[in-house]
Amino acid sequence: MKRVKLRSHDSRRDATFQARDGDDYETGYGKPPKQHQFQPGQSGNRKGRPKGAKNTATLLRDILDRKIDVRTGSTLRKISVREAMLTRFAESALKGDTKAATFLLQRYDTQESGNDENDVTTAEEQEIITAYLKAYKPT
Numbered sequence: 001m002k003r004v005k006l007r008s009h010d011s012r013r014d015a016t017f018q019a020r021d022g023d024d025y026e027t028g029y030g031k032p033p034k035q036h037q038f039q040p041g042q043s044g045n046r047k048g049r050p051k052g053a054k055n056t057a058t059l060l061r062d063i064l065d066r067k068i069d070v071r072t073g074s075t076l077r078k079i080s081v082r083e084a085m086l087t088r089f090a091e092s093a094l095k096g097d098t099k100a101a102t103f104l105l106q107r108y109d110t111q112e113s114g115n116d117e118n119d120v121t122t123a124e125e126q127e128i129i130t131a132y133l134k135a136y137k138p139t
Contacts (some may be wrong), residue, residue, distance in 0.1 A: 027033050038044060054062070064082040079087075086104070091103035106122075121129070 009013065025031075025034055064085075066081050067078045068081055068084060069076055070079050070084055070087075089100045089104050093104055
């Protein structure tokens, strides 16, 4: 067995590595010894992400879509947490909370303005659509 000197960026370290006969592989920063590298077909995270692990967006959607019981007067209704939160905002806005009223009105305006922009096509867009349909319409 021959001894191969490790390539080091730090002159204070003087380590050696026992290489197998015939190996001309240098080890050093970013180049681990061959026997310590991942084998083909194996990665560094053998278990991987657990199947049940959820990201933050999924957790938030699950929480907001969860159904809860809400009593209004003498009736008991099942509504989503999202609907209950918006109802609570509306109730507090009716009682005079200006921040709640502003929040609800801004949400309403963005929903309304977003739908109008997507539904309207300009004359230029309409020309492109008709030209496309003429060119690719099966006859």
